[in-house]
Amino acid sequence: MPRRRTDFRGLADPSRIRLLRRIQAAPGCTVKVLAEHTGLHVNTVREHLQALADEGLVTAEATHTGGRGRPPTTYRPVVDPATSSAAQERVERARERGDTLRRILPPDTTSAELGEAALHQLDTLYLHLDDSGLEPVVDQERLEVDLVPCPFYRILEEDPQLACAVHAQLLRDTLAQAPGPLRLRELRPFVGPATCIAHLYREDTTDRPDRAKDTPATE
Secondary structure, rough: OEEEEOOHHHHHOHHHHHHHHHHHHHOOEEEEHHHHHHHOOOHHHHHHHHHHOOOOOEEEEEEEOOOOOOEEEEEEEEEOOOOEEEEHHHHHHHHHHHHHHHHHOOHHHHHHOOOOOHHHHHHHHHHHHHHOOOOOOEEEEOEEEOOOOHHHHHHHHOOOOHHHHHHHHHHHHHOOOOOOOOEEEEEEEEEEOOEEEEEEEEEEOOHHHHHHOOOOOOO
């Protein structure tokens, strides 16, 4: 199925990447808080947030404080696709693509061992990475995904840790959007001159990661 080349273009701006990272690190931020954190005008922040919401990366919700007046709008990363029509469409498209390919391809022992839920998680993760132009190569047996360095890294050359933290959390959230046992163990940038690797693991096994291995959530 063809890639939608408009996917994730909303992140082709360093301010949006920084806003997304702030929302990832502190879900429930208001426009005012985000403007203070980034130094951007509140109207500029609203425009960026709308672009992130259109991509299915953040969701807005009214937070009732018990006081008078209109409740403030807060922003959170999209983990439950039901909160974002864009994310829901992407998950459904990934599932359809994966199921279609598996009906066409010869039976695969590794796929059968992974189970349907884990396969649909890999479908969703693959589509996210492919739509981002990262040329993913999935090793289902080793639960590893080879990919080229993300565009966030190139945009934020002065702060590569921030770029890696943003994408690592995006991978976690993407896996969570399709119910299943797979989780991100770690994202290892530049294991080769132009290669990064995402290591996954099954939460329903005894092979659990040391959380210290996770990519640092650097601001």
